[in-house]
Amino acid sequence: MKYTQAELEAFLDEALSPSEMSEIEAELRSDQELGIQLRAIHGRRDAGVHSLGEIWRRHRVSCPNREQLGSFLLGVLEDDHADYIRFHVDVVGCRLCSANIADMELRQKEAAESAQTRRTKYFQSSAGYVRKSLD
Incomplete structure (x- = not known):
């Protein structure tokens, strides 16, 4: 199978999908x-010679920052911006942005679970005080 220069550069940058990476590794x-x-x-x-595409990928020019990804998860972005992030993650398959989104979703879930546990402990520790004040 013949790979393009861009695909091989993306392979060296580990910017391909896992299946594409393993395919090239196997052929290699x-x-x-x-x-x-x-x-x-x-x-x-x-030697210091870089293509425009390589610089674009290496500096992740098209990647949204974590703040924008967080706003995307909260559903507060304008439709056009949210559509771009969906395209960037789902179609382009940006592994870095996918990892950032997965990390933020995990942190959001952990924070919600922690808050619920904290509320339960507060309620349980103050239940006796509430009953005494009602008597």
Whole structure:
């Protein structure tokens, strides 16, 4: 299988989906030409030569920041902005943004569980005081 320069650069940046990464890794074991191509890209990078696409990916120019992703999760973004984030995560498959969203969802869930536990403890610890004041 022939890969584009952009795909190989994304492979070196670990910016492909897990299935695409494993596909290239598997082919790399048997295809010497692919190994030569990857070494050439790596050598070019070490020499300081970078493509516009490579700079774009490396600096994650198209990635929303965590504040924007948090607003997306809360559902407070304008429709166009929310649609872009959905496209960026679902279609483009940005692993960094997907990981950020998963992290924020986990933290949100943990915070909700912690708040519920705290409320229960407050209620249980003050239940005796409330009964005494009602008597």
